[in-house]
Amino acid sequence: MLQYDFLFLLLSLALAQFFASGDAARIPRTTPDAATTKKCGFEACHAIHPNKLNIHMVPHTHDDVGWLKTVDQYYFGSRSTIQKAGVQYILDSVIKALLADSNRRFIYVETAFFWKWWLRQNEKVRADVKMLINEGRLEIIGGAWSMNDEACTHYHSLVDQFTWGFRRLNDTFGSCSRPRIGWQIDPFGHSREQASLFAQMGFDGMLFGRIDYQDKENRLSNKTMEFIWKSSPNLGKRANLFTTAMFNTYSPPPGFCFDVLCNDEPMIDDPDSPDYNIDRRVELFLTYAQIQARAYKTNHIILTMGEDFHYQQADMVFSNLDKLIKYTNQRNNSVVNVIYSTPSCYLKALNDLNLQWPSKSDDFFPYASDPHSFWTGYFSSRPTVKYFEREGNNMLQASKQLVALTNLKNYDKSLEHFREAMGVMQHHDAVTGTEKQLVANDYSRILYKSMDQAGEIISKAIWKWSGMENSTAASSKLFTCLQLNISSCEFSEKSDTFIAVVYNPLSRPVSTYIRVPVQENSYIVQSLTDGVYPTVQIVPIPEAVQKIPGRKNNAINEVVFRTLDIPPLGILVYSIEKIQENVVEQPQSANFISNELYNISVNTNGDLTVHWNKQNMDVVQSFHYYIGAEGNNKNFLNRSSGAYIFRPKELSARNFAYSGSYKIYKGPVVQELHHTINDWVSQVVRIYPEEKHIEFDWLVGPIPVKDKIGKEIITRYSSNLKTDKTFYTDSNGREMLKRIRNYRSTWNLDLKEPISGNYYPVTSKITLKDKKKQLKLNVLVDRAQGGSSLKDGDVELMLHRRLLKDDAFGVDEALNETAFGEGLVVRGTHYLFGGKVKNMDTFVLKEKELALKLALHPWILGAPINFSSIENICAVLKSFTSGLNKTLPPNVHILTLEPWKDDTILLRLEHLFEVGEGLRMSQPVEVDIQNLFSMFSIESIKETTLGANQLLSENKPMKWESETNDIQNGNESRQTVEVHDNVINILLKPMEIRTFILTVKRRPF
Structure with missing residues (x-):
């Protein structure tokens, strides 16, 4: 997605000053190119001149894997009225052009498109x-799928x-x-964790545009x-990464865009033509190059x-x-050496200079273009897409783990597509x-198709693992519930007796709460693993959830x-049976929910108050909204709030007029406060006897816009x-x-x-x-959101946005999502966890566990079943x-387990x-992995980047050496x-990720 930097409006003012200063005369002079060696890597670089x-010059194309058109539309070149773009023609044409002249170079980035073409x-x-x-x-740069x-x-998903x-x-x-190079030219801000991952991948450096x-x-x-x-700061020098911020984002110099999509003048070298322009064009090119050179440290610059x-x-x-290269280099007394190059060759030239460089230790957020x-x-834009993506990773990890553990065959293609x-x-x-x-919509289609296929992978793997692969029970598919976010699940709603299979993708035992929607009001649950009957509570599905547009099921509870203690990378299975008792959960007359830690109630303003019973800590939770600015986008002051840009019209968020109410439900399993703010904002607040966090299950939408005002909702x-x-925020879920x-x-x-x-x-x-009171407050999220602390003691997070104007950064439509003929409804979860930090290990470990539960929660599958099958399953599940x-240390996690x-x-x-x-917990820890896995032993092991x-x-x-003299050593430590x-034995230091390829010997089932 292209966006011109306004700084280049200043270039014309600098041209005259540049020549007047005499800097042009001080740039050293050179000799012609040396021949190119026919080898890849640095040996393929064209010769540079030291003086x-x-x-x-780096020829490249930036091919968005979806943006204004879908992935397929971009690849095949359809819907040209939206954008003239066809990736298949780019790759066809580039290959022919490279074959025509061995001096030419080209880089390609998006493996998704390259593989589709290949x-x-x-x-x-x-x-x-x-x-x-x-x-x-x-040369392949970046190399990720997108x-x-x-x-x-x-x-987790970036590594994958x-x-x-x-x-x-x-x-x-x-x-x-x-x-060998990270190439992040278009993302809208840059994270520190991304740089850390590149360093751990063994990259030589990164270049970015914005x-x-x-x-x-x-x-x-x-x-x-x-x-x-x-x-x-945890990995130290091993995570140091040389980085270049580029002069012109990723565009050619102004006036030198020669593509069929451009309108700049070509290089006309016929001296008999009245349009001959070589001298003028070379002069303009040199002027631009010399201005850029003045802003960089060496006698090397990169032009995209x-x-x-x-x-x-x-x-x-x-x-x-x-022609541009030829005539610039042939210029009398040329002071430049113009070459076809790549980012790798550029960084190699800089590295050979053995200079010291400045350093940076934070990130590049937030990004502002004006x-x-x-x-x-x-x-925060499109919060349902963000949640769906996070759920996709959850299911992908479960699928890969189960295939690796069970050695399931014939599902390679489905896993690859996922x-x-x-x-x-x-x-x-x-x-x-x-x-x-x-x-x-197409992104959702692509992901849904893979998740639907993954349901079958998980089902087949579980039946194989159970030893019942060929049994009558295994002929029934285990179904996954992809609509639990709206309290909908077909197998639980339409069956009087069904099993719920709970798979734990984490590498530690997990105790959690299972919720499945049902139509009736009395059920009994039995663990088929150990025969235990856990305590059951029937709670009503909130009215606001039942009324979500498009929710067609009849479940009310x-x-x-x-x-x-769901075992690590393991399974528990439960039977759930409707019984004849007629127990109807009724709201109680109490005006608060509480346990030994908290007291939670609704105040007279309609806001939620949380009081810590044993600590001097209080929180008021409330909903508000910003009015999105609307303008014509003709100048900076008229910028609209849109898909990219958050720009509130006013200097503070507006309060909602509280027109709702609340209901309280208490039972042996959970206490719930159903809190309605108005007819389109509500939440359920939950506390559990065995948990130390508070769960906020929020629901926003359809955001009304009949008043012609776009709104951005926060909590x-x-x-x-x-x-x-x-305040503190995570970097891509990690440091x-x-x-x-x-x-x-x-x-x-x-x-x-x-x-x-x-x-x-x-x-x-x-x-x-x-720090004075040693108090800490965390809000954990189930998807990516924008957030801040705009006032001491406050945290705010943006939940949903519905805007009526485009912000003019290319997408060319307002962020006005609808579904089923109405504004989009979004439902999500926050975990609130805080208090006095008496024991750092215990407190932070709980934070980590909660974050892992939200990122990789136990995956639920199920199916209708009869009693005879239940007895057979019980006999098998015990083994x-x-x-x-064995259990891993609590500070160690299996990030990846997949078939290779x-x-x-x-x-x-x-x-x-x-x-x-x-x-x-912050100390290095050693793990013996030889007998770690129950389904295989390790015969050999190789460590990789x-x-x-x-x-x-x-x-x-x-x-690379920084100005503080600490040298990055790729082999150090x-x-x-x-x-x-x-x-x-594997030794892990704080925040370290180690990657291995295992040759294994399978154990019989």
């Missing part, structure tokens, strides 16, 4: 492509989609296709556009020669670039919610019971904590970052939008700390429950704690696997 300005090519084209890759003329967003994505892109490339093209306009102005003037990103879906007629571009355009709206669907969802115009509605948790303008209101560490902030300019992405958690033989190549298994282990988060595409021992990234006496 000239080396201009690295499958359709004949052997001649495939051979040509392999040759081009092996000679370094076609160019992902960095704000709304969870690190890079791993799958890498595998497709490695299996098909070998080591010359291995990406940077806050104030930050950019400051860096250009200080020559700090290139720096070492210290992306993890491409834009969105360019090179559909590649020869048109390359023929002009050939004083009134903070790209913080997309943190990986690819989730890779598409990470795209920076997918999970962000910044796509057109027709594209959002939910069966609620506690599952105790606010106002506490009595003293926080000194400080936490400190935020200070109205402050940036990199420059002196001049803030024109005090609300949206203080919003940050909240992928997993937002936290407040009162199988868990995929692990040639019957191997891909395993990732991660340390969950940061340095200093706990006393004992994070992306599983290179042995760790073979990865030797570039070394890297662990080796200790194997002796049938013991495989």
Whole structure:
């Protein structure tokens, strides 16, 4: 998605000053190119000149995996009235242009499109492509399935989609296709965790395009556009990543766009033509290059020669670039060396200079392109898409784990498609919610299709694991409930007796609460694993949920019971049977719910109050809304709030007129407060006897717009904590970052939008700390949301947005989601957890467990069943429950367990704690994994980089030195696997992820 930086309006003013200053004469001079060696990697780079300005021209195309058109529409080139873009023609044309001239170079990024194209090519084209890759003329950059967003994505899904892109490339093209550079040119802000992941993948560096306009102005003037990103205080130097912020986002220099989609003048070199323009064009090109060079530290600059879906007629571009290079280098007394290049070659040239570089240790959020355009709206746009994506990852992990554990065959294609669907969802115009509605619908179609197929994978794996693969019971499919978010599940609603199979994808035992919707009001539950009858409570489904547009089922109640210690990577099975008792849950006359920790009630304003019984801590939870600014987008002051931009019209959120009521339901399993604010905002607040968190189940919509006013709905948790303008948010669900209101560490902030300019992405958690009282308050989310602390002691999170104007950043339609003829209804969950931090280990461990439960909750399947089948299942279930033989330490988590190549298994282990988060839990921990898994033993083990595409021992990234003299050493502190006496010990340091390929020996069922 292209957006021009306003700074380039200033270029014309700088031209005259540049020549007047005499800087042009001080740029050193050079000699012609050396011949290119026919090898990939750095040996394929064109020669640079030590005493000239080396201009690295990088031909590229930016191919969004969905945005204004769907993935298929972009690939095949249909719907050209929306956008003239056809990826198949780009790749066809580029390959022909590269074959025509061995000097040319091209980079490609989106593996999703490249793979789709590759499958359709004949052997001649495939051979040509392999040759081009092996000679370094076609270089793969990034290499993930899509160019992902960095704000709304969870690190789990990021690791997965890079791993799958890498595998497709490695299996098909070998080591010359291995990406070495991160290429994040279009995402709308950049996360520290993304840089950390790149470093752990063994990358040499990263280049990105978008940077806050104030930050950019400051860096250009200080020559700090290139720096070492210290992306993890926990991993230290191993996570340092050399990073370049590019001068012109990812566009060609103004006036030098030669694509068929552009209107700039071509290079006309016929001296007899009245339109001959070589001298003038070269002069203009040099002027631009020299201005850019003044803002960078070395005699190397990179020019991105491409834009969105360019090179559909590649020869048109390359023929002009050939001339531009030729005539610029032939110029008398040329002071420049213009070459076709790649990001890898550019970074190699910089690295060879052995310079010291400035550093950065925070992130690049929020991103603003002008004083009134903070790209913080997309943190919350399309909240149902964001939730669906998170659920997709949950189900994908369960599917991969079960296939790996059971060695299930014949489902490779379905699993591959699921990986690819989730890779598409990470795209920076997918999970962000910044796509057109027709594209959002198609993303949901793609993901739903894979999740539906995954239901069958999980069902078959469970039956195989149980040893009942060929039984009568196994002929019945276990169904998954993909509509539990609206309290709908077909197998539980339409059956008097059914089983509920609960799979735990976490690598630790989990106790949680199961809810399944039913039509009647009296049920009994039995564990088929141990015969225990857990306590059951029937609670009514809130009226607002029952009235959600499109909800067609008749369930009015939910069966609620506690599952105790679901085994890690394991299963518990319950039978649920309707009985004849007529027990109707009635609201009680009490005006609060409470346990030993909390007292929760509704005050006279209609807000919820939470009082900690044993601590000096209080929270008022309330709903509010911002009115979205509307303008004509002709200038900065008239920017509208839209899919990308959050720009409230007023300086504070408005209060709702409380017109609702509340009902209270208390029982042995759960206490619930059903709280109605008005006819389109409500919530259910829950506390459980065995849990220390409070569950807020919120529901918003349809947002009314008959008043022609767009609204952005928030919830606010106002506490009595003293926080000194400080709060903390997670980075892609992993490490936490400190935020200070109205402050940036990199420059002196001049803030024109005090609300949206203080919003940050909240992928997993937002936290407040009162250091004096040693109090801490966490709000954990079930999907990515925008959030902030705009007042000391407050947390606010944006839940839903419905706007009536486009913000003019390309999507060209208002964020006005509807479903079933009405505005979209959204339902979600927050966990509120806080109190005095007496024991850091215990408190933070609980935070981690809650975050894991929201990201990877137990997956529920079920089916109608009869009593005879139940007896057979009971006999079998006693012998199988868990995929692990032993419990891992509480600070260790199995991030990845999936089938890999040639019957191997891909395993990732991660340390969950940061340095200093706990006393004992933040220490390094050693795990013996030889007898860890119940279904196989390990015969051999190889450690790889994070992306599983290179042995760790073979990865030797570039070394860079910061101005503080700490050298990044790619091999420093890297662990080796200790194997002796049938013991495989893995040492994990805080926040470390280690990746292994296992050769295994299967155990019989």
